[in-house]
Amino acid sequence: MERSTAIIGLALILYIAAAPVHSEYYSKSKPAVHMEEKVTHLHFFLHDILSGKNPSAVMIARPNRTDDKSPTPFGSVFATDDPLRTGPEPTSEIIGNAQGLYLSSSQDVTQFTIVMYIDFAFTTGKFKGSSFGVFSRNPVVEPHREVAVVGGRGKFRLARGFVEVKTAHFNGTSGDAILEYNVTLFHY
Incomplete structure (x- = not known):
């Protein structure tokens, strides 16, 4: 008798688990409200x-190669929480931070290139709480380069645009860099 009760109980559990779920796909579309692009x-x-006791970017993965002595060898992945400042001086005002990842993507050390996904968030001023995202190839050795803006949040919602990047300072031994960003954002 116990065995038949157990079988009936198991059958009941399987029946309940296999019962059809009734759900309905929900979708609602509205006409776009005209918003003026800014x-x-x-x-x-x-x-x-990258150097010192409190680096703002750290290597989180590195290829298994012993012949590459670069601070940013090909295939290395870095996590970053870099300060955004009003000037190139380390004491200039912090207005936000750049958090994300970048990958050293060039095998040719003379053509150092990274691929980056970084969110540029503002912590002060009229854009406090807003950010824009960059996902782009960045040929670091070029004196003037451009990277793509692929989105944003807060006041930069639906952002697209580009960033012109110039290297203000680079230390080839440590990998430390100060980069000047001129950003053009189209957003609503």
């Missing part, structure tokens, strides 16, 4: 520091 220009300096 253009915002930003200028700041990103301080990417």
Whole structure:
């Protein structure tokens, strides 16, 4: 008798687990509310520091190669929480931070290139709480380069645009860099 009760109990559990679920796909579309597109220009300096006791970027993965002595060898992945400052000086005002990842993507050390996904968030001023995202190839050795803005949040919702990047300072031994950012954002 116990065995038949157990079998009936198991059958009941399987029946309940296999019972059809009735759900309905939900979708609601509304006509777009006309919003006026804005253009915002930003200028700041990103301080990417790999050296010292409190680096703002750290290597989280490295290829298994012993012949590459570069501070940023090909295939290395870095996590970053770089300060955004009003000037190139390490004491200039912090206005936000750049958090994300970058990958050393060039095998040719003379053509050092990274691929980056970084969110540029503002912590002060009229854009406090807003950010824009960059996902782009960045040929670091070029004196003037451009990276793509792929989105944003807060006041930069639906952002698209580009960033012109110039290297203000680079230390080839430590990998430390100070980069000047001129940003053009189109957003609503």
